[in-house]
Amino acid sequence: MRLIFTSLVSHGHLYPLLPLAVAARDAGHEVLFATGDDMLPVVEKAGLAAESAGFGMREAFESVAGPDAPKPNASDAPPESFHPVIGEVFGNVMPRRFVADLTPLLERHRPDLVVYESGNAGGAIAAHLAGIPAIGHGFGRFSRDDVMDVIYGRLAEFGAEVGLEGVNLPSFGDPVVDICPESVQAPDFLAEANRIPLRPVGWAEPGDLPAGVVGRDKSRPLVYLTLGTAFGDENVLKRAIGGLARLDADVIVAAGPAVDPGQLRDVPSNVRVEAWVPQVDLLPHVDLVVHHGGSGTTLGAFGAGLPQLVLPQGADQFTNAEAVVAAGVGTQLIGANVVEDAISEQARKLLTDETVLGAARKLADEVAAMPSPAEVAQRLPEFAG
Template sequence: MRILFSSLGSHGHTYPLLPLAIAAREQGHDVTFATSADFAATIERLGLRHFAAGLDMRSAFTEAHGSHDPDVPEDELPGLIAKTFGSVMPRRNHADLTPFLAEWRPDLVVHEVGNPGAGLAARVAGVPGLCHGFGRMWDTDDMPPIGPHVLEFAGELGVEVPEEDPMLLGNRYLDVCPPSVQDKRFLAANDTIPLRPVPFAEPGGLPAWVAEHEQPLVYLTLGTAFGDPGVLRAAIDGLATLEGTRLLVAAGPTVELDALGEVPEHVVALPWVPQADLLPHTDLVVHHGGSGTTLGTFGAGVPQLVLPQGADQFSNADAVVAHGLGDRLLGDQVTAEAVADRARHLLADTVVRDAAKAIAAEVAAMPSPAEVAARLPEYAR
């Protein structure tokens, strides 16, 4: 069977689909993965065919803004985000994928929830589609109005899309969020297929001491898109005061290590770490609340302290707190003292640790990518 996977060109949108795409290839399906050109090397290294489609995030925002000026007035930002994700990127993905679908003629298209353009191209071409999630669904009232743009574009194409959750396009939804944490309204309103969230990371080595560390290991990251040297520095200053712990910091691609300054001897700061390999060794994860890190920490079964910076991160932080899986600090609350205090409490709190182990057990019980890949032919009918 021919299967096209398609995502927006960012780590947080592409990586969650890779475990299922790999599983589908391993089961003998002919798999192509369509995303922006800067992910070609990663896709092809996994033995998957890459097709360049869509724009990278920076180019998409520039097109939506009509300017290379990075400074956008705060009151205009929600509208710009809505136009970027609801119009610019869907239209570009639809345009890029339409001729490819006509030529390659896949049996199934798996599009991630942030990429309705691929799903719309499939619908117009008469190809069955599945929508693949990348995390917990969030309250649309707290997000920029992306849906109306998607509905407008779908109308232009003559495609009927439900006004409730339009990003799904009415397709069945591969849900990588544990049901106990998922938004209950969303679960009630949509046809979901549970899929275990399996962290993916580029191959790479960890510091030798990580696997056999005797002291509690705290991991700090703000992810690949929302790095802030000021927030990282405050968190490092606080976490470095925790006696008897080791701290591993991943600065990410948006923060230079030099911007963090000197760090104590028991703190290791790196540009990047293979997070999927690291998480099972951690005792506490302090992070931005990105969906990949949040779900990965669920699977690792350890407490988390969330320092949300944007997008769905605030909703993820709310869910972590609401389900007793950790704590959060918002905005000006992120001081060295506050980070140290919350982290110290989470490292000692057996109730939170037990809750984290329970969510890890729930994740482990969800159907694996291999199990879901075995059912893909029935979804193509």
């Protein structure tokens, strides 16, 4: 069977699809992955055939708001003031580009099934216009909020323009591979979706863990701090480092591509700053994750049974933080509350709260019981034409 996978041009949108794509290839299917140029090396390192489609989020935002527009998480403007730009980018600019790039690719390869990442509406629209069966693939929780309503409004307009009026958003009426455990998934999505559960299997490019992680003295907790690949903020990281350094614990910081690690050089002796760490390999050694609420880190911590202190910065991170709190596996700090004292206090509580630790272990058991990528890959022919 011929399969085309496609995702937005971002680690957080690409990585969740790679385990199933690799499992499908290992099951004997012919797999091609279509994403933007910046992510093609990642796909190729996974051993998958790749073709270019779409363009990056930064380029898309600059095409709408200009190169000097501030990031929503780095602006004093109210978040809702950015909704029109976000809606235009995700509901029109990027879908339009992906449809343009994927349409000739689908004509050349004529796949039996398209697996599109749920943020990549252009993948769904291109498949539907070509008459090719398709399924969505989530990258986390399917939350619905004001900004998503703006995005869906623009998508509905674009869909009508190309002949897909009345399309059922966000699933386009397709089955959806859902990597979020059911107990923390959005209830409205569970009520409406044709859901294909899939265990969230983390993906990271090969790399060594920081020295001292393996075989470390486990009498001291290890705290992992990251703000992800897209929403890194130097000031937030500095405040978090200041708060966590007060703990009788070791702290590993992943600065990510948005922050220069050199700006975080002067740190206490129990803190270590890295540009990047292989998160999948690190989490089994960690006792607490302090992070931005990105879907990959949130789900990774779910699977590892870890308590979480979430410092949401934008996008779906606020609803992810709410889900963490509702599940009893962590807490959140937002805006003016993201200060050293509060971070230190909350982290100290989370490291010792047996109720939270028990809830985290229970959620990890739920994740472990979800179908594996190999099992879901065996089902893919059910959805092909």
